[in-house]
Amino acid sequence: MEKYWGKINSKTENFHLLVYHSLDVAAVAWQLLNPNEKLCKDLANFLGLTTKQTRVIITFFVALHDLGKFTDAFQRLARFDPYLAGGFKKAFDYNPMDLKHDALAFLFFENILEKISFWHSKSNVDVRGLRQIVKPLFNAVFGHHGLPVEVSGQALLNAKKYVNEQNFVDVNKFIDRVFELLSPEFPDDWFVRDKELANKTKQISWIVAGVAVLSDWLGSNTEYFSYLDKLISLKKYWELTQSQALTAIREIGLMKRLQAQEFISFEKTFGFRPTDLQSWAERVKLVETPQLFILEDTTGSGKTEAALTIMHRLLNLNDSQGFFFGLPTQATTNAMYERVIKYFSNSLSYPTENSSITLAHSANSLNKTFISSINFDHNDYHSNEESILSTCHRWFSDSRKKILLAQVGVGTIDQALLATLPQKHQSLRLLGLFGKVLILDEIHTADTYVDDLLKNLMTIHASYGGSMVLLTATLSKKQKLNLINHWERLIGVQITNDICNQFPLATVVNGVGTISESLKSNSNNSREIGVQFLHDIDECCNFVIKKANEGCCIVWIRNTVDESIQAYHKIKKLVNMQDKVILFHSRFTLSDRQLKEELIHRYLGKASDNSLRQHTVIIATQVFQESLDVDTDLLISDICPMDHLIQRVGRLHRHIRDENGKVNNDFVDKRPSPIVYIHSPIWDQNPSENWLSKDFLGTEAVYQSPARIWLTMKILIELAAIRMPKDARLLIESVYGDDVNIPINLQNKDILVQSKDIHKINLAHNVSLKWAEGYSKRSVDSGNWLNDTLEASTRYSERDVRQVIVCKRINGELVFYHDSLLHYEYSVIKVDSNKYAKNLLQPTDIDQQIFVKKYSATKFVQIWCHEEDENYGYESEVGFYVKEKKQ
Known part of the structure; x- marks a missing residue:
């Protein structure tokens, strides 16, 4: 038993004995499951065990995670012979394309059952009942490489060719020794058939899988666990490795409850008097059962501070692990990260605590604030090795798979939704969200696909006892009732059939029921915006030119990139100050987009005045409305x-x-009353089928339902203004309510959109994990889990969008477009795959080979030299564009 190897350094051929590696990993799990911490307490409550029982039983399972390495086939992978297998029957050669060592562990599952049954003192043991209860937990620990690996039936019989009789003898010895070390106490009800308990172990298996993955990652880290090939007693080694595991976990800060300062009052925390919504957040009654909060108010009304107040109070109430703040886009996430860091440092965490806060999205390594917080060398991407440092921020941040394990995370909602999809290592994400308060902003932006994924996340989070805070400005009554009813079903309270229709509104759903409170609007956020319509493109361009030349700042938000580029070229030629005309859309490289964001913030941000604002023209697409905290005069x-x-x-x-364009502390805007000018088709009470597409083909392509555009225009004509928050509910329900009247000629296209919505729901349902099935291949309808080569989609798209690295030539060699910024993502654009990417000029094979050899991280990303393409181009001023054909 002691001669089996578990880890090998391929360069030095030093090895670590398998029994020691198994105990290293078990020691990490033992320390993670500290009975005084929330993780162990919640798992114990879920399973109906004591914290001591829970800690010992799960650690026992984790210690057996690598039983597949006891097989003869695996041991003979070593070029030397620590295994000393001479005289044993040789099995078939190891074949990872057939079964890897994690799956081979199932060869010994029946041995484990027999041992547990033998140790149990009761005579009425039902092995089938025991199998039903513990199988999900062994599925979890055997799947410690991030994917379920369950093997049964004929496949299990075939797997016996990789093992010999001595392996079974040695595995039995090892199981006995681990039992002697830990002395697990299995409760009596685990030895009878109990479907309810079996369902509970299935549900908790996801968290156990996360513990197993995390324990294996850290237990394999040679900075903490040195290789040992000399024999010492397992009892002595168990004491030593527990000490090392405790050191590692303390230095990194893993699964450590956030030590939150006591919340005293909103005003003391934030330094100003609360609005009605914020006052509600500091006085609403909290309970220890899962709670859903929905905060509805206008943009800029202080919903973020209200959400942080609720979260802070929940931390004080039930010792939550921390919180995750999810937003719809990377840009909004970056802005929120700055705010949360300030709040976290000043008001939430004790200054002496070694607390972890991370930025969770796919481009976090390009965020300057985040980089400085972890001292991360983002220029080093020639290395393919993942480094794990002892500094807590760096450890959490060097892999997106681990980033949710930090006490506080600010990121895109996608990072949380990935925990509900069949993606490799998703159990780490689920473990990271376990015990946290989830705050999700701008949930009204979710389509039916994301909405269904969100409900699955709600199901899992509520079932584990977690609470959620949802923020919105324009959620329809139907959407809101759908979310409320879903949470009510999850926690088993009476289903609400009707809800308050006031605005602003705060709602809490918990074990007591559903309670909504109508709130007073903050007078500073009450606005009336006039509405005027412009129907001709030249009329719009002339209006922009006239106002810009008069000294106003003006923004025109267009619905497609191509339309924004066309307007930009027309307008720039005729304004007096051409250098203050800025084009802003989604087809810029990240570097150029960041520069444009900085420029727009300089001209139109909160700190700007008329010396900067005057004559500024922004031609933009939807990215402007999603990401920038700026304001415009027109x-x-x-x-x-x-x-x-x-x-x-x-x-x-x-x-x-004020009249000088500076922020006015007297709360009186000195500018003329605001008016939104809407570029639209001519109004038609009885529109034809092509009412929108005739002149607004791009708009219909983006929003698809002319009916919703028509209903929007109808209510705007009737009200002649947008009054917020007074008419907020009326404006939304007039377009999305169940009782709206759609013109007959627009109904067919709207029905098609509704059909697509149903398709999105079905697709989301099909790709989502079936949490109740437990950590197994059966938890996915297709049975297919995605490896690292593919990422599960958290957004629905009818278009395949591809990343393309924009390049140029210097001295004949291809380099990044932004060659002074060594990270390739600064030079990436995202374009439609079929429409653009596949038609771009491809580099020669030699160019491709040289480029990838120099920048190994770009191996699977398309590269494109824009200077040499006759059909498409790229400019920092305009972004990606289609070149005009020469006559």
Whole structure:
């Protein structure tokens, strides 16, 4: 038993004995499951065990995670012979394309059952009942490489060719020794058939899988666990490795409860008097059962501070692990990260605590604030090795798979939704969210696909006892009731059939029931915005040119990139200050987009005044409404559905300014009353089927339902203004309510959109994990889990969008477009795969080989030299564009 190897250094051929590696990993699990911490307490409550029982039993399972390495086939992979297998029957050669060592562990599962049954003192043992209860937990620990690996039936019989009789003898000895070390106490009800208990172990297996993965990662880290090939007693080694595991976990800060300062009052925390919504957040009654909070108010009304208040109070109430703040886009996430860092440092965490806060999205390594917080060398991407340092921020941040394990995370909602999809290592994400308060902002932006994934996340989080805070400005009544009813079903309270229709509104759903409270609007956020319509493209361009030359700042939000580029070229030629005309859309490289964001913030941000604001023209697409905390004097918007329009007008007179354009602390805006100019078709009470597509083909391609555009225009004509928050509910329900009347000629296209929505729901349901099935291949309808080569989709798209690295030539050699910024993602654009990417000029094979050899991280990303392509181009001023054909 002691001669089996578990880890080998391929360069030095030093090896670590398998029994020691198994105990290293078990020691990490033992320390993670500290009975005084929330993780162990919650798992114990879920399983109906004591914390001591829970800690010992799960650690026992984790210690057996690598039983597959006891097989003869695996041991003979070593070029030397620590195994000393001479005289034993040789099995078939190891074949990872057939079964890897994690799956081979199932060869010994029946041995484990027999041992546990033998140790149990009761005579009425039902092995089938025991198998039903512990199988999900062994599925979890055997799947410690991040994917379920369950093997049974004929496949298990075939697997016996990789093992010999001596392996079974040695495995039995090892199981006995681990039992002697840990003395697990299995409760009596684990030895009878109990479907309810079996379902509980299935549900908790996801968290056990996360513990197993995390324990194996850290237990394999040679910075803490040195290789040992000399024999010492397992009892002595168990004491030594527990000490090392405790050191590792303390230095990294793993699974450590966030030590939150006591919440005293909103005003003391944030330094100003609360609005009605914020006051509600500091006084609403909290309970220890799972709670759902929905905060509805206008943009800029202080929903973020209200959410942080609820979260802070929950931390004080039930010792939550921490919180995760999810937002819809990377840009909004970056902005929120700055705010949360300030709040975290000043008001939430004790200054002496070694606390971890991370930025969780796919481009976090390019965020300057985040990089400085972890001292991360983002220029080093020639190395393929993942480094794990003892500094807690760096450890959590060097892999997106681990990033949710930090006490506080700010990121895109996608990072949380990935925990509900069949992606390798998703159990780490689920473990990271376990015991946290989830705050999700702008949930009204979710389509039916994301909405269904969100419900699955709600199911899992509520079932584990977690609470959620949802923030919105334009959620429809139907959407809200759907979310409330879902949570009510999860926690087993009476289903609400009707809800309060006031605005602003705060709602809490918990074990007591569903309670909504109508709130007073903050007078500073009450606005009336006039509405005027422009129907001709030249009329819009002339209006922008005239106002810009008069000294106004003006923004025009267009619905497609191509339309924004066309307008930009027309307008720039005729304005007096051409250097203050800025084009902003989604087809810029990250570096150029960041520079444009900085420039827009300089001209139109909160700190700007008339010396900067005057003559500024921004031609933009939807990215403007999604990401920037700026305000404009004048706004034109292409016609769009009401919820999008409300988001857009949130950038019109967003900050209150005096006659010099400076932010006005007297709360009186000295500018003329705001007006949104809407570029739209001519109104038609009885529109034809092509009412929208005739002149607004791009708009229909983006928003698909002319009916919702028509309903938006109808209510705007009737009200002649957008009054917020007074008419917020009316504006949304007039477009998305169940009782709206759609013109007969627009109904067919709307039915098609609704059919697509149903398709999205079905697709989301099909790809989502069936949590109740436990950590197994059966938890996915298709049975297919995605490896690292593919990422599960958290967003629905009818288009395949591809990343392309924009390159140029210097001295004949291809280099990044932004060659001074060594990270390739600064030079990446995202374009439609079929429409653009596949038609771009491809580099020669030699160019490709040289480029990838120099920048290994770009191996699977398309590269494109824009200078040599006759059909497409790239400029920092314009972004990616289609070149005009020469006559």
